Amino acid sequence: MKKAFLINPADNVATLLADADVETIEVIGHGLLALREKIPLGHKAALAAIPAGGALIKFGTRIGHATRAIAAGDWVHLHNCASDYDERSNTLDNETGAPTDTTDAYA
Amino acid sequence: MPETWNGYLRPDRRKGVRNLVLVIYTVECAQFVAHAIGAGQPDVHVVGFAGCYDNAYAIRLMLALGRHPNVGAVLAVGLGCEYTQPARLAGAVRKSGRPAEAFFIQDAGGTAKSIAQGQEIVRRLRAEIDQHTPRVPMGLADLSVGCECGGSDGTSGLAGNPVVGAFFDRLVDAGGTAIFEETVEQIGLKNLIVSRAVNPEVAATLARTYDKAERYCHEVRQWSASPGNFAGGLTTIEEKSLGAFAKSGTRPIQGVVKVSEAPAHPGLWLMDSVPDPHFMQFGYTNPNDSEGLMDLISGGCQIILFVTGRGSVIGSPVAPLIKITGNTQTFRRMAEDMDFDASRVLAGECTIPQAGGELLDLVTRTAAGELTKPERLGHREYFITYKHQDTPSLSAGCRG
DSSP, X not given: OOEEEOOSTTOSEEEESSXXXXXXXXXXXXXXXXXXXXXXXXXXXXXXXXXXXOEEEETTEEEEEESSOBOTTOEESTTTEEOSSOSGGGGSOTTTOOOSTTGGGGO | OOSEEEEEEOTTSOEESSOEEEEEESSGGGHHHHHHHHTTOTTEEEEEOOXXXXXXXXXXXXXXXXXXXXXXXEEEEEOSSSSSOHHHHHHHHHTTTOOEEEEEHHHHTSHHHHHHHHHHHHHHHHHHHHHXXXXXXXXXXXXXXXXXXXXXXXXXXXXXXXXXXXXXXXXHHTTOEEEEOOGGGOTTOHHHHHTTBSXXXXXXXXXXXXXXXXXXXHHHTOOSOOHHXXXXXXXXXHHXXXXXXXXXXXXOEEEEEETTOOOSSSEEEEEEOSOOOOTTOOSOSOSSHHHHHHHHHHTTOSEEEEEOSSOOOOXXXXXXXXXXXXXXXXXXXXXXXOOEEGGGGTTTSSOXXXXXXXXXXXXXXXXXXXXXXXXXXXXXOOOOOOOOOOXXXXXXXXXX
C-alpha cells in the first residue's frame, strides 16, 4: 500500500511518498485514507474536510487557507487553496507551476 | 571515522580544505579570457562581475572570495575600460598575505596574448602556493558549512532539510560554524525564528531581518517560490518556508551576517542576502540558486550544502558543493549529480539523526580532499549581480 507522511499530529494534510491513484493509502502513524483523485509524490492530501476559508495546517503551522471547500482525500494545491501572503502563486498552472500571467511577454 | 584531516593554513591564519588559484574578471568583456586562462585546470577557478559600472556589494563579494580560506592566490583580469579595478582587487587580496596579480587585456594586446600572460601568471602563483602553504591539522571546529535549498519539492521539508538540520546540530556541538540563509523563505514564521535567538538583542535583529524580507517580497511582488516548487507539491510560500527553515536544526541562532561577512564566532548563524532599502533598489534578492551559494561562500564557508528535491546539476567555484535530495525518484534519475540520498529517512530505512551523522561523515571526507559529484563533473556555476547592502564599514551606496 502506498504511503503518506504526517509531520505533526495537528496537521490536516499529509505528504504523498509515492505517486498515487484513486486508491486507499496508509498515512504513517495516522491510519488509512481513501484518495478521491490522483495525487503525485510530494503533493498533499487532505486528512479531513476543510471549509472554504479554513486554515491549512502543516508542520503544526498555518501555511495558507482553503479557497473552496475541500473533502478528506482531496488533492490540496493551488486550485483549492492560497497563501496568506503571495497573490501571484494562484495564477500559476496547477500541474506544472508555469506562469500564466506573463503570456504577453512571449508574444 | 576520525574527524580531523590536513588543511591549508593561510597567512591570515584561516584554514582551507582546497588550495585554489582564483581568476577574477572585472567586467563581462573579460569573461572569455578569464575562463580560457583557467580552462582544464581543476584547481584554478574563475568568478567575475559582468557589469561595467561598479557596485560596492559586488566588489566586497569578489574580495571575500579572493580572501576565502580555500583560495591561496588570485589573478584579477580586466578589459581596461571598466570602473572595477583589477589592480585594486589584487592589492586588497595581497593585504591578506596571499600572492595576487592583475592586468588589463587592452594592455596585454588582445585575446591570445592575454590568455598566454594569464596562464603564465597562474603557473607562477600555483608554484608559489604549492611550495609555501603549510599543511596543518584541521577539525570540525575549524569548519564553516553553509546550506541553501533550491528546486524544492514536498520531500525537501520532510527529509533533505531536516537531515541538514541534524548535521548542523552536530557541527555546532563540535565547535564549528553553520550558516543558513534565504530569509525570503521564512515568510509567516516570524515568531518561530525569533524564539530561536540566543539572546534578546539577537531576537530584535532577527525580527528586523524578517520584517525587511517580508516587506521586500511585498514591494517587488515576488515571493521566493518557483514553478518547479509548485509542480513538486508545494502550494504556498509559508509551506516552503517551514520546510526551508528545518535546515537550521535546533541550536540557538547567534546572529545575522550580511553577504561577504564572516560570523564573529562559531555556532549557528543566519545570513541576510536581501537588498537594503536604497535609492536604486538594485536587483532581486536571490535571482537563482547559484547567487545564493556564492553568498554562503562569501561568508567563509569552506563547504556548502544544497538540498534539492526536484534535482539540480549546479556546482560552485571556491567551495565544494554537496547535493542532497529527499526525493527517491530524483536520486535514482540524477544519480551522477546527487551526493546524498536523504529519502531513506522517508522510506523508514534510517532516522534523521542517523542520516545527519552520515552527512557529517561525507562533509569530513570532502574536507579531507574527496571530490564531490559537482567537483568531479567540473561544475563551477556562479552568479554575482548588482545589489545594495548596508554594512557597518561601507555605506557609500552603489559605488566601490
